[in-house]
Amino acid sequence: MTGQGRLQGKRILITAAGQGIGRATALACAAEGAEVIATDRNPALLADLQGMRTEVLDVTDQAAIDRLAAATGPLDGLFNCAGVVHGGTVLEIQDEDWAFAFDLNVTAMMRMVRAFLPQMLTRADQTGSVSIVNMASMASSLKGFVNRTTYGASKAAVIGLTKGIAADFVKQGLRCNALCPGTVDTPSLRGRIASAADPVQAERDFIARQPTGRLASVEDIAPMVVYLLSDDSRFVTGQAMLVDGGVTI
Numbered sequence: 001m002t003g004q005g006r007l008q009g010k011r012i013l014i015t016a017a018g019q020g021i022g023r024a025t026a027l028a029c030a031a032e033g034a035e036v037i038a039t040d041r042n043p044a045l046l047a048d049l050q051g052m053r054t055e056v057l058d059v060t061d062q063a064a065i066d067r068l069a070a071a072t073g074p075l076d077g078l079f080n081c082a083g084v085v086h087g088g089t090v091l092e093i094q095d096e097d098w099a100f101a102f103d104l105n106v107t108a109m110m111r112m113v114r115a116f117l118p119q120m121l122t123r124a125d126q127t128g129s130v131s132i133v134n135m136a137s138m139a140s141s142l143k144g145f146v147n148r149t150t151y152g153a154s155k156a157a158v159i160g161l162t163k164g165i166a167a168d169f170v171k172q173g174l175r176c177n178a179l180c181p182g183t184v185d186t187p188s189l190r191g192r193i194a195s196a197a198d199p200v201q202a203e204r205d206f207i208a209r210q211p212t213g214r215l216a217s218v219e220d221i222a223p224m225v226v227y228l229l230s231d232d233s234r235f236v237t238g239q240a241m242l243v244d245g246g247v248t249i
Contacts, residue, residue, distance in 0.1 A: 005033030006230040010076035013037040015059050015112065018045025020186035021135070022081035024218035025225045026052060029077075032226055037072060059108040062115075069115040074123035077229040078116055079133045080109040085188060086150040098150055105154035106161060109134050113165060117174070124173030133228045134162045136178035138244040155180075159240050166238030175237040177228050182244030183207075185215040211246035220245075 012029050016022035018040030026038040026049060036052035039059075046054040058064055059082045083105045086097050113132060124130045139145045140155035159178050166176040183189065183206050196202035207215055224243050227233050242248060 005031065006226065006232060007077075008033030010229070011035045011037070011074070012077040012079065012229055013039065013072065013075050013116070014079045014081055015039050015057065016082035017049070018042050020188060021181065021184060021218050021221050022079070023049070024222040025079055025081065028222040028226050029229065032230070034077070039068070059112060060103055062111050065111055065115045069119070074119040075116055075130065076120075076123060076127065077131045077133070078112065078120070079135075079225055079229065080112050081135045082108060083135055085192065087147045087192070088149065089147060090149045093150055101150045101154045102157065106157045109158065110161060117169070121169065121172050121174065127173075129173050129175060129231065129234055131229050131233065132165065132174065132176040133225055134158050134176070134178045136162070136180045136240060138180050138182050138242060138248055140180065140240070142180060142240060142242065143248050162240070163238045170237055175228075175233065177233070177236060177238065178240045179221070179225060179228070180240050180242045180244065181221050182216050182247050183210060184221055185217055189215070209247060211249065214245075216243070216245055
């Protein structure tokens with residue numbers, strides 16, 4: 001990148017960067033001057049990302065995470081974006097779905113932080129501050145939603161994980177915050193809409209719960225991540241940052 005931006009000189013790693021919020025954030029960070037390492041488990045989704053390093057990464061694979069951490073060196077920022085959405089009430093939860101949701105939505109984040117944090121702290125010694133952003137949701141400890149018990153429970157755990165990390169390392173220059181989007185028009189959402197019994201009504205229902213009268217775009221969400229990764233948020237840590245179009249007013 002040429003020129004100056006809010007992330008100039010910063011090395012940022014993003015998971016699930018192949019599509020949706022992760023991709024939009026990778027592009028936004030690169031536009032702000034960051035050295036971006038975009039990861040995804042699907043190499044085809046990374047193929048057309050230009051101006052950044054791309055790496056295939058399954059965030060549920062501890063050995064793969066450790067290899068990438070060793071090869072990457074100190075980060076200034078980490079955005080743990082990878083996750084999955086399960087539907088259904090508590091009576092419909094399957095043990096394997098519950099286990100997978102927590103493995104991907106929570107445990108994978110813990111493993112990423114555990115692998116990359118030691119070198120991030122050495123970077124903080126040099127620069128004064130580094131940042132981690134964890135993908136949570138408005139569907140979490142912040143608000144309950146119909147048919148989102150597994151998802152909401154896992155994202156509530158992300159907020160708890162985030163606050164614990166923030167408290168433990170605030171004196172060492174680490175900021176750690178959780179991103180809590182509203183309903184975002186992503187390939188994941190489109191897949192859930194398409195699988196509904198009445199896709200047209202399903203889309204109307206998703207839109208209806210937004211006071212703004214529309215779904216969020218990925219471009220509505222990425223600026224908050226850029227802010228949290230930048231020095232503009234140098235006094236912000238341990239927070240669940242809502243970008244929900246007013247759903248939780």
